[in-house]
Amino acid sequence: MEIKKKAVPMRQQPVVERIKNFNEVPLGYNEQEAIEEASRCLQCAKKPCVEGCPVHIDIPSFIKALRQKEFQKAIDIIHENDSLPCMTGRVCPQEEQCQAVCVMKKMGDPISIGRLERFLADWDLANRKKQKTAVLISVPKKNKKVAVVGSGPAGLTCAAELAKMGYEVTVFEGYHKLGGVLVYGIPEFRLPKAIVQAEIEKLAELGVNFVTNALIGRALTIEDLFKEGFQAIFIGAGAGLPNFMGIPGENLGGIYSANEFLTRVNLMQAYKFPEYDTPVKRGKFVAVIGGGNVAMDSARTALRLGAEHVYLIYRRSETEMPARQEEIERAKEEGIDFCLLTNPIRYLGNDSGMVRQVECIKMKLGEPDASGRRSPIPIAGSEFLLDVDEVIVAIGNTPNPIISRTTPGLKVKKKGEIEADENGQTSLAGVFAGGDVVTGAATVITAMGAGRKAAKAIDLYLNSKK
Amino acid sequence: MFKIIDKYKLASKTHYVLIEAPIISAKAQPGQFVIVRIHQQGERIPLTIADFERNQGTIALVFQEVGKTTQLLASLRKGDYLLDVLGPQGNPTEIALYGKVILVGGGIGVAAVFPIARALKEKGNVVTAIIGYRSKEYVFWEEKMRLVTDQLFITTNDGSYGQKGFVTDILKTLIAEDYKPSVIFAIGPAVMMKAVAELTRPYNIKTIVSLNSLMVCAMGMCGACRVEVGGKTYFTCMDGPDFDGHQVNFDLLIKRLDTYREEECYCCKK
Numbered sequence: 229m230e231i232k233k234k235a236v237p238m239r240q241q242p243v244v245e246r247i248k249n250f251n252e253v254p255l256g257y258n259e260q261e262a263i264e265e266a267s268r269c270l271q272c273a274k275k276p277c278v279e280g281c282p283v284h285i286d287i288p289s290f291i292k293a294l295r296q297k298e299f300q301k302a303i304d305i306i307h308e309n310d311s312l313p314c315m316t317g318r319v320c321p322q323e324e325q326c327q328a329v330c331v332m333k334k335m336g337d338p339i340s341i342g343r344l345e346r347f348l349a350d351w352d353l354a355n356r357k358k359q360k361t362a363v364l365i366s367v368p369k370k371n372k373k374v375a376v377v378g379s380g381p382a383g384l385t386c387a388a389e390l391a392k393m394g395y396e397v398t399v400f401e402g403y404h405k406l407g408g409v410l411v412y413g414i415p416e417f418r419l420p421k422a423i424v425q426a427e428i429e430k431l432a433e434l435g436v437n438f439v440t441n442a443l444i445g446r447a448l449t450i451e452d453l454f455k456e457g458f459q460a461i462f463i464g465a466g467a468g469l470p471n472f473m474g475i476p477g478e479n480l481g482g483i484y485s486a487n488e489f490l491t492r493v494n495l496m497q498a499y500k501f502p503e504y505d506t507p508v509k510r511g512k513f514v515a516v517i518g519g520g521n522v523a524m525d526s527a528r529t530a531l532r533l534g535a536e537h538v539y540l541i542y543r544r545s546e547t548e549m550p551a552r553q554e555e556i557e558r559a560k561e562e563g564i565d566f567c568l569l570t571n572p573i574r575y576l577g578n579d580s581g582m583v584r585q586v587e588c589i590k591m592k593l594g595e596p597d598a599s600g601r602r603s604p605i606p607i608a609g610s611e612f613l614l615d616v617d618e619v620i621v622a623i624g625n626t627p628n629p630i631i632s633r634t635t636p637g638l639k640v641k642k643k644g645e646i647e648a649d650e651n652g653q654t655s656l657a658g659v660f661a662g663g664d665v666v667t668g669a670a671t672v673i674t675a676m677g678a679g680r681k682a683a684k685a686i687d688l689y690l691n692s693k694k
Numbered sequence: 695m696f697k698i699i700d701k702y703k704l705a706s707k708t709h710y711v712l713i714e715a716p717i718i719s720a721k722a723q724p725g726q727f728v729i730v731r732i733h734q735q736g737e738r739i740p741l742t743i744a745d746f747e748r749n750q751g752t753i754a755l756v757f758q759e760v761g762k763t764t765q766l767l768a769s770l771r772k773g774d775y776l777l778d779v780l781g782p783q784g785n786p787t788e789i790a791l792y793g794k795v796i797l798v799g800g801g802i803g804v805a806a807v808f809p810i811a812r813a814l815k816e817k818g819n820v821v822t823a824i825i826g827y828r829s830k831e832y833v834f835w836e837e838k839m840r841l842v843t844d845q846l847f848i849t850t851n852d853g854s855y856g857q858k859g860f861v862t863d864i865l866k867t868l869i870a871e872d873y874k875p876s877v878i879f880a881i882g883p884a885v886m887m888k889a890v891a892e893l894t895r896p897y898n899i900k901t902i903v904s905l906n907s908l909m910v911c912a913m914g915m916c917g918a919c920r921v922e923v924g925g926k927t928y929f930t931c932m933d934g935p936d937f938d939g940h941q942v943n944f945d946l947l948i949k950r951l952d953t954y955r956e957e958e959c960y961c962c963k964k
């Protein structure tokens with residue numbers, strides 16, 4: 229067999245156009261492209277990709293089915309381990325996971341596993357829409373109620389798995405809309421909200437109940453849920469509490485946490501203001517602080533809102549950036565100005581309290597720190613000012629303390645992460661947890677993996693209880 | 695969806711709305727608030743729970759028309775529905791047996807003061823309230839307040855009703871006459887709360903204020919409502935809304951409330 233070293237490229241919206249709209253940037257493979265890319269797979273015996281995948285999707289098998297045009301079979305294989313492939317196909321850091329270990333990488337480009345996954349998931353979605361009728365799996369009802377707190381990928385996956393086992397599942401979400409970070413955080417141009425909506429509808433068809441405007445810990449506590457007759461609870465409340473640096477001037481007007489900025493734009497649709505009522509500042513000179521996916525999303529969103537210049541201020545170098553490679557590249561293509569080895573030290577405002585300047589300091593890299601990355605050290609005397617009228621702080625999130633504060637006996641770690649074993653079991657009987665609320669800010673796929681494991685553990689727990 | 699059981703005008707630009715929300719009502723306590731969203735394109739706005747009737751499963755809100763969302767809310771009628779109501783949010787006001795307490799309410803803040811006054815009175819405190827309005831046409835809940843206080847003072851800025859002047863004028867007189875309360879609760883416009891805090895600072899009278907910062911999520915996930923208290927940053931929705939008035943950076947609060955002035959003007963003209 230002839231070896232094709234180059235991956236089939238994916239069509240994208242051209243830069244000049246895409247920076248003016250919120251439509252999805254990568255356009256996906258068509259059937260021919262997908263089959264061509266799938267045919268590059270060597271179907272090697274070692275299957276390192278399966279190990280590389282946090283939820284161990286049988287990647288070679290779905291690729292094989294794909295290239296034989298057995299799309300239904302292919303998507304069924306994915307669904308065995310991943311209930312939200314429309315999302316993971318788009319946002320997984322494949323270059324660090326399945327594709328990082330692909331044998332083809334030694335000879336050329338690794339197989340574009342994520343793109344193939346996306347192709348199949350989109351095919352499935354379109355197909356489902358056409359058929360209109362849901363494939364209702366009739367499982368015997370178990371007559372046992374399970375509550376899921378939070379509707380991000382962890383909660384949705386856990387709910388789906390439990391519903392398929394026949395449990396009566398109710399998802400409680402604090403926000404007025406379901407989807408967690410997929411809806412309020414990740415922008416439309418990376419993950420269209422219609423897709424998230426379609427996945428949630430699928431769950432509703434499985435019989436999952438959804439209650440919005442239900443922040444557990446206030447109106448109802450974990451204890452109340454048990455009193456209401458829920459026999460087990462899964463907490464997938466995410467890591468939504470934004471960190472700030474605590475430097476002077478950080479509370480000036482026009483300085484946002486990335487969560488606030490993205491929530492305004494994505495969840496509240498402020499990019500359509502005044503058709504939508506929630507406003508957001510449309511800065512001309514914007515500084516984004518941070519180097520992860522959240523920072524990239526914020527920078528690219530600010531650009532689409534009409535910024536003339538967006539600085540991305542990151543204290544280490546590009547090698548240490550936690551963002552996905554693909555997103556870093558797209559941000560660069562779009563003209564985001566990367567100010568690396570630079571850290572903000574204070575903000576200066578005008579008389580009305582709006583931010584006007586950020587003072588930065590240059591950094592150099594020292595010895596590796598606890599995270600294994602070389603730690604940045606400020607270079608004395610290298611301070612300089614940048615004129616900005618909007619700042620977005622994207623330096624990480626920690627779990628919201630509302631559940632731990634109101635649930636006696638629930639053990640948490642220093643930064644508020646709920647303590648749970650690998651099956652999601654917490655310090656309280658019948659209470660399970662998974663996703664960002666346990667790991668701290670991580671990834672969609674690990675959150676889904678945790679939701680799935682917890683569903684199995686909940687099933688075991690409820691079976692043993694009888 | 696949350697049904698509007700009753701709705702009427704209380705005073706100029708001021709409205710009362712009674713909502714069916716049994717789960718919220720069951721847990722509501724004085725000092726807490728709800729987040730309301732009216733329509734699919736709507737924003738989330740915080741409104742204090744002005745009253746609650748647990749056995750009826752209702753909560754009451756009192757609001758003033760100041761911008762697009764509150765105007766829209768004013769246009770709704772009995773029998774209509776609110777799309778989203780989230781709550782009760784925020785920490786309840788600390789109700790204890792303090793002895794003598796003074797409550798200061800400014801304008802719409804009177805609605806927030808009411809359930810606190812009632813609870814403090816029920817606890818056995820001697821409750822004095824000073825409520826102030828711009829002018830006579832804005833006065834509401836005078837009788838309701840009278841029922842839950844031992845002493846009630848009313849001011850209007852222009853003297854069209856009650857005593858002419860500001861709530862702080864009365865407070866100043868009371869303190870000068872050596873009426874020293876154990877604690878003062880002040881709720882109203884930020885400038886009023888600031889004035890009260892400045893007035894009581896030299897006397898070292900504990901002064902609790904309820905901050906009305908801008909909010910988006912109200913669940914501790916965005917930081918829109920951050921305020922500075924004692925030099926540290928707090929989120930009003932999670933750590934408040936009640937704070938020690940002597941520690942609050944009111945100037946910052948006032949400036950942050952104005953962040954969207956341009957956008958708000960634009961939105962209302964549309």
Ligand SMILES: Cc1cc2nc3c(=O)[nH]c(=O)nc-3n(C[C@H](O)[C@H](O)[C@H](O)COP(=O)(O)OP(=O)(O)OC[C@H]3O[C@@H](n4cnc5c(N)ncnc54)[C@H](O)[C@@H]3O)c2cc1C
Nearest residue numbers: 378380381382402408409413444466663664670671672675
């Ligand atoms: C801007 C941004 C970009 C990202 N990009 C990527 C990416 O490209 N690839 C990737 O893999 N990961 C990415 N991530 C990370 C990923 O989104 C998260 O790791 C993942 O969403 C975590 O899932 P979760 O289910 O644990 O929590 P979340 O998605 O955070 O969902 C938690 C839900 O619980 C709700 N909630 C919280 N408290 C309560 C309560 N007390 N009661 C009821 N409901 C509650 C919240 O409102 C929320 O809806 C990104 C994150 C952000 C913010």
Ligand SMILES: Cc1cc2nc3c(=O)[nH]c(=O)nc-3n(C[C@H](O)[C@H](O)[C@H](O)COP(=O)(O)OP(=O)(O)OC[C@H]3O[C@@H](n4cnc5c(N)ncnc54)[C@H](O)[C@@H]3O)c2cc1C
Nearest residue numbers: 739740741742756757758760761762763764906907951958
């Ligand atoms: C915890 C809390 C409790 C509140 N309780 C009540 C209440 O019981 N009754 C009530 O009428 N209002 C209350 N508010 C204020 C209320 O939320 C705002 O008036 C409302 O959001 C305005 O929305 P809008 O779209 O009508 O006006 P916008 O167009 O958003 O604003 C119009 C004007 O109102 C000012 N404004 C906006 N938001 C606030 C705010 N949060 N506080 C003060 N001024 C604001 C703006 O600066 C602007 O000048 C409360 C606020 C908080 C944070």
